[in-house]
Amino acid sequence: MVEQIRIVIVDDHDVVRQGFKYFIDVTEHLELVGEAKNGQDAIQVIKETVPDVVLIDMKMPKLNGVETIRAIKATHPHIKFIALTSFVDDESLVEQALDAGASGYFFKNVTVDELAEAVHRVYEGEMTLGSGATKLLIKARTIPREPIISFTEREIDVAQLMVEGLNNREIGEKLFISRATVKFHISSILSKVSASSRTEATAIIIQKNLLKN
DSSP: OOOOEEEEEEOSOHHHHHHHHHHHHTSTTEEEEEEESSHHHHHHHHHHHOOSEEEEESSOSSSOHHHHHHHHHHHOTTOEEEEEESOTTOHHHHHHHHHHTOSEEEETTOOHHHHHHHHHHHHTTOOEEOHHHHHHHHHHHHSOOOOOOOOOHHHHHHHHHHHTTOOHHHHHHHHTOOHHHHHHHHHHHHHHTTOSSHHHHHHHHHHTTTTOO
């Protein structure tokens, strides 16, 4: 005998929740045990019902889908989540949902058959993504990331004085270091920000706010 898969629906739109309730009603082996219209209410409903699978919207008031998944996973790691969204061009949302602990990710135009298969697959411990979500994930992980620029404490001191307009001699006197040492630090700073001149490096430091606390 196939076990009933207990499901909670979380979505802030009444029409969407009704649609998913209909899907559960007409699909064998699925049982609706609760619903919520925002992330905050969802946490309470899920804790009370302890479902097997949660169908959860990503953009909601009070707590969004990512925050809700993360909160529930901290206390109920066995509960499976299928993230659902209408935002078909937000690749970062796929990564955030999966990092939070979602086992599936689909757009809301998913068919009944696709969603039913997804529910059974995540219930069995598998990961599953809709074709559109897969494309977004590939895109997110192939977009070049801007390198992180990290200065040493002394380089920060030198860069700060560069931004203030001090020359090498003045920087050396201010920091009690030799001009040769100043040149060494400036050379390192230029290399890290990929600048060909002191002026360009100063502009990049200001533009990217590299000296923020």
